[in-house]
Amino acid sequence: MTLIKKQIPLLICFVVGFLTLSSYYVPHPVSEKYMEGINKWENIVFGFAFLLGLLSLFFSHYNKIRRRVPGWGYSIFVYIGFLMMVVPAFVSWGQQLDGASLTSLGWAYRFVFNALSGTMFSVLAFYIVSTAYRAFRIKSPQAAVLFIAALIMIIGKVPLGQMMWDGALGWTNVLVADIVEWLMSVPVVAGRRGIMMGLAVGAIVTALKIIFGIERQYMGKD
């Protein structure tokens, strides 16, 4: 049983992981053929992962409705939203345009999904402004640095801000765009580069741990 549940999956993971990693560095027809097969498999498996995610979502919301947990009414909208997109998709055979006119799927995307998704995201703007009013208060030297940097970035990123800067501080011959450019290309890049290097090292270590069977969480608890 251990052979089927542990050793064979670990061996498959090691062999596939090692071959895929090697193929990245070996531009040979054999490795390219291997990668072609892996890429097709990945695409297919990923498609099925969507289906699995959908089923999991449905069961999760079904249980919420069945148990009448607080806010269960919102779960009904998951099914309504699903039907509003999937039924037109089946009716239109997945096509959004029929010649120059919209199919029912195209209509649902443009006038339902588009509007709902845009609304959800745009609400963020209101929260950001409200939060900025409370968060950018200078209570320490670090907060002062954050405040000054944020203020310059906000002013420098829009034409009206640039016009205000030129009007008030134009006599200094220092352009706000130049300060923004410096902020973006020196301190921001330095910080970002550090984060990227840390992430890359972490990703390499995790990948090696999975390939060599040290990290086994993907196999479940059994």
Added chain:
Amino acid sequence: MKSTLEKFLKIDRRLIFLALAIVLFFPIVRPLGLPNKNLGKDVVNIYNHIESLPAGSFILMSLDYDPATRPELHPQAIALVKHSFRLNHRIGIFTLNAGATGMIEEIAERIPKDIAPAKVYGKDYVIFPYQPKPQAVMTQLGIDMYAIYDKDRNGAPTREMEVMKGIHSVKDMSLGICVTGTALLDAWVAYVGDKYNFPMAGGVTAVSQPGYGPYLQTGQLKGLIGGMKGAADYESLINELDKGTSGIDSLSLAHILVIILIVTSNIIMLVLKYF
């Protein structure tokens, strides 16, 4: 006096929401036409790179944004398509984001109407179908793209299309552009740009723009369009003012509102502390 200031410091956030709604509403209804003078260096770089390509070059556009980021990214994509067509480049469009298919269909609908009516599908441009696994697609694009994209989004074989003449993988293309509100541009740089020495450029939301500084400094990205300001810059460069430019007025006023609010709150805090 002091109690009034304290009240202002704890202002009901619904009033801030209302102020922002008013500030955003008027420029949308009636644009102010503020001049967009300082064009972003990275936007100019991507424009210059496309200008420097010989006519007939193949540009691959991965449009990976959904309606949530549409106001920032759709004007960028439209401007890039207009510019590429104006220079008679060939374009291949696809997405690796399931929510973006309708955005691409909208572009497909607009190309014969107002973007480039003279351009012919299959000869000047092609639209590939959505594929679910980005890294698999990117890796395959460097080997043999027809293993994944042998048909266009309507099921027509792509290999025989005139637009695909001489194109086998990204090695035969001149530029790749990823317009996205996700981290897909990083994957494009790692899996395609760096591995195959393929020139890449990007269009991203304003909030994620600072994260791409390292790629721009090392030349891994030839240019970057950031947010609505970037879209407005690009529209100015190609002299086709559109949604990016009209949105910049609202953006300007919203930014000024934020400045007024945070400066006011800090002044009040100082007054309450020292007076």
